[in-house]
Amino acid sequence: MQLLEGRHALVTGGSRGIGLATAKSLLALGARVTILGRDAAVLKAAVETLAPLGKQDSIASVAGDISSQEAIHDAINAARKTQGSIDILINNAGQAVSQRFDRTTAEDWERMLAVNLTGTFHCIQACLPGMIQGGWGRIVNVASTAGLVGYGYVSAYCAAKHGVIGLTRALAIELGGKGVTVNAVCPGYTDTDIVRDAVANISAKTGADQDKALGQLTARNPQGRLVQPEEVAAAIAWLCLPASSAMNGHALPVDGGETAG
Numbered sequence: 001m002q003l004l005e006g007r008h009a010l011v012t013g014g015s016r017g018i019g020l021a022t023a024k025s026l027l028a029l030g031a032r033v034t035i036l037g038r039d040a041a042v043l044k045a046a047v048e049t050l051a052p053l054g055k056q057d058s059i060a061s062v063a064g065d066i067s068s069q070e071a072i073h074d075a076i077n078a079a080r081k082t083q084g085s086i087d088i089l090i091n092n093a094g095q096a097v098s099q100r101f102d103r104t105t106a107e108d109w110e111r112m113l114a115v116n117l118t119g120t121f122h123c124i125q126a127c128l129p130g131m132i133q134g135g136w137g138r139i140v141n142v143a144s145t146a147g148l149v150g151y152g153y154v155s156a157y158c159a160a161k162h163g164v165i166g167l168t169r170a171l172a173i174e175l176g177g178k179g180v181t182v183n184a185v186c187p188g189y190t191d192t193d194i195v196r197d198a199v200a201n202i203s204a205k206t207g208a209d210q211d212k213a214l215g216q217l218t219a220r221n222p223q224g225r226l227v228q229p230e231e232v233a234a235a236i237a238w239l240c241l242p243a244s245s246a247m248n249g250h251a252l253p254v255d256g257g258e259t260a261g
Contacts, residue, residue: 011090033050066115066122
């Protein structure tokens, strides 16, 4: 069912993991999709993977660093020239640094805020005027369960993701009468590069083998497993549907029940 036919979606961090899975889901719903990332070669490979899933010329890519306002504005202007006005924005790009708080440097702190929070701000500011002008828009911010609860050794990441959820709730109220919804999806530990890096880091610091390190993360999920990128993408795609217009200002956990209590 082509429920998003005629809509243009921009997915940041769209070349792998949750972003790539989301691009697939949106293409299946008939949207035109532009994926944004920093590595042009990786983006090109992702476009080749995605191209058979949509209509002709329905997938494109733009390179840019979301921590740079100028780079993001240039990338989004390029996306508009290729695929038209942006109706759907998926703020998925992010990074995580694991470090004890007293060893977290100012540079680590600034980088976590720049990529995970300020980058979201830049992308929304660049895309929002067109959505308001068109009277319709969907913004979905990929936060984390780290934006809902506290985790040790990732204080800067937690702070940034809590900020993303605060921004989501504030904008949902501000834009409620303009036809634009703003929601967040909060994945638990998901089978992505960030989690694989976390497993390697735990293993290196504790001496535990990687299976045991992975077990420390999956134990948080009552289902005893990692969430799959496709499961997060399904939630994101649902929030983008025309029928989801009453969903606004939510922080939706996709975590197997981790935050249910």
